[in-house]
Amino acid sequence: DIVMTQSPDSLAVSLGERATINCKSSQSVLYSSNNKNYLAWYQQKPGQPPRLLISWASTRESGVPDRFSGSGSGTDFTLTISSLQAEDVAVYFCQQYYTTPITFGQGTRLEIK
Amino acid sequence: QVQLQESGPRLVKSSQTLSLTCTVSGGSTSSDGYYWSWIRQHPGKGLEWMGYIYYSGSTYYNPSLKSRVTLSVDTSKNQFSLKLNSVTAADTAVYYCARGFGNYAPLDYWGQGTLVTVSS
Numbered sequence: 001d002i003v004m005t006q007s008p009d010s011l012a013v014s015l016g017e018r019a020t021i022n023c024k025s026s027q028s029v030l031y032s033s034n035n036k037n038y039l040a041w042y043q044q045k046p047g048q049p050p051r052l053l054i055s056w057a058s059t060r061e062s063g064v065p066d067r068f069s070g071s072g073s074g075t076d077f078t079l080t081i082s083s084l085q086a087e088d089v090a091v092y093f094c095q096q097y098y099t100t101p102i103t104f105g106q107g108t109r110l111e112i113k
Numbered sequence: 114q115v116q117l118q119e120s121g122p123r124l125v126k127s128s129q130t131l132s133l134t135c136t137v138s139g140g141s142t143s144s145d146g147y148y149w150s151w152i153r154q155h156p157g158k159g160l161e162w163m164g165y166i167y168y169s170g171s172t173y174y175n176p177s178l179k180s181r182v183t184l185s186v187d188t189s190k191n192q193f194s195l196k197l198n199s200v201t202a203a204d205t206a207v208y209y210c211a212r213g214f215g216n217y218a219p220l221d222y223w224g225q226g227t228l229v230t231v232s233s
Contacts, residue, residue, distance in 0.1 A: 040219035049209055049223035050160065061221070093160060097217050101175040102150075102162040 002026050002096050006105035012113040019081040021108045023094035028074045031098065038098035041070055041079045044107075045090045053092075054079065086112065115140040117210050117224035125204075127233045131197040135210030135224055136190075143168040143188040148213045150220060151184065151195045153206040161206075165216065166193055173216070200231045 003026040013019040029038045037057035042050035052061050054070035057077055067082045081088055089112060094105040121133035135149070142149060151163040164174040166184040174182050178197070186193040197204060207228050211220040 038217060049211075049226050050220075051223075052219055052221050055219040055221075095160075095219070097213070097219060099217070100173050101177070104160040104162070106159045 001101055002029065002099060002103050004094055004096055004103050004105040006092075006094060006108045008108060009106070010109040010111065012111045013081075013084045014113045015086065016083050017113075019084050019088070019110055021079045021092050021094075021110070023072075023077040023079070023105050025075045025077075025096055025098075029096045029098035030074050037073055037077070038096055039070075039072070039077050040095045040097065041068075042093045042095060042104075043088075043090045044093065050093060081110075084110075084112070115212065115222045117212065117222055119208060119210055119224045119227040121227065121229070123227065123229055125200055125229060125231050127201055127231055128199055131195070131200050131204060131208075131229055131231070133195045133208055133210075133227065133229070134192050135194070136192050137212075138191070140212070140222075141188070142186055142191050142193055146214055148216045148218070149184075149186065149193045150211045150213060151182075152209045152211055152220070152223075154209070154226070155203075155206045163195070163197075165213070167216070202231050202233070205229065205231045 005024045007022045039057040041054040044050045058070045091107045116138045118136045125131045148165040150165040166172045183196040207226040209226045211223040213220050
């Protein structure tokens, strides 16, 4: 199985400041034949299911604010929130879908400082 | 707008079989290319993908659960189902159903989830 490791486990950021969450996979999730990274980011608020924010490492889903961005390739990825808003308080998960079984990171809890 | 809704018993006795159904609206379980997954989340913990099924009946199960899990699909009812046998307290979790376009794809629509508790 591909192991996904996120850092940090929790993060406190002031409103309006930048938040950065990292995700590292135990093997590359870059598929060489199409040059796509099989990596997604999800946001989960209490009592809600995960919401897909970013797919293919950097493609924002429809309706996701542009303050959310994804970057990285191969084994190292980053989710950045450029200017933290109160509604961004949540747990964030990365996920690889390069191979089965699909696996998720352990989650990063984002709070307001 | 695609919606998924889990249903089934919220309380299951240890050693018995957990059974859940996911009803899809606004989309079709028989649509070409869509794979239907089950994911669970232990209280306060991370996400564990359990497996997926295609409308043809083709399945893939997480090896960590393979011997205990069975997925099925009923396209006439626009539903797909999960059975997990020989449950223990460790199977207490929120169970989600979700959709992906492709078997190697992100999960773009999720059900609200249902908490299933295994009791002794």
